[in-house]
């Protein structure tokens with residue numbers, strides 16, 4: 340007896356084949372031209388595919404487009420990336436956020452050099468064994484770089500397939516249902532193009548709001564469209580409110596104008612990046628006196644009126660910005676305002692420096 344999932348996948352295979360053909364026909368005319376993508380008929384460079392896939396997780400195409408080539412100029416191949424210092428990799432990653440991905444890419448490059456003779460493994464299973472490479476990235480690289488018959492499904496793909504099959508289950512369970520169904524699409528022909536076609540359809544036609552169903556190659560088959568509920572899919576479970584943490588960031592200036600920075604511990608949030616010294620980030624409300632006790636020097640700190648807010652995945656951070664000058668600079672990393680680009684500064688710190696008019 341077949342399981343429910345395998346029955347569903349098998350039942351969807353004929354329609355998946357026909358949908359794939361329509362989508363590839365559409366892709367041949369409407370594909371996006373992106374800096375990391377091979378042109379039609381050209382072989383993809385696995386290293387460029389790997390870098391782009393890591394960058395594109397949680398970062399928009401527009402942002403990655405501006406950062407991809409500078410990163411590739413600095414680290415043109417997997418060997419140069421593997422041999423780089425982590426601080427240089429984090430520095431080159433500035434502006435992309437979620438630095439965990441930069442560390443994963445760096446660790447993966449080192450693994451490829453030490454265990455795979457400098458060549459990326461070709462199958463999704465072997466790619467998944469590299470540090471920091473999850474199921475989606477492994478399938479994306481396997482399909483796009485090596486033509487393996489797998490279909491990577493990211494958030495865009497989940498949205499498209501949830502609409503096509505009118506899956507009413509809320510996220511995150513809907514994503515599991517969709518990924519199970521996606522195996523019905525696993526292609527034997529043009530896997531790279533099909534993977535990229537699903538990405539392009541989700542990005543340009545089956546958008547989160549106001550999908551352009553009238554020009555969609557799947558409009559005839561789309562059950563969500565027929566039921567009139569496409570835009571509301573996939574449904575979302577009600578989210579718990581993101582907690583707020585608060586603290587004080589200390590901008591301490593020396594008489595020559597240099598600012599005191601420190602480096603965060605290598606692992607964990609913003610690991611290995613530079614920051615202004617801060618008090619401990621604690622659940623609101625902020626106790627300013629307790630926070631000032633953690634300042635790098637006991638001085639007359641002047642507070643900005645507005646805190647700087649930054650949203651992390653699991654909490655929102657609000658930092659009050661305090662400034663002071665010192666004639667007796669403590670030991671530490673002092674950096675001139677004209678050489679800030681030498682530091683790996685996360686967006687949070689750039690926001691603080693901008694508020695203080697130092698960037």
Ligand code: SF4
Nearest residue numbers: 545552555558561569
């Ligand atoms: S018909 Fe509309 S909802 Fe359905 S896949 Fe196409 S764009 Fe998305």
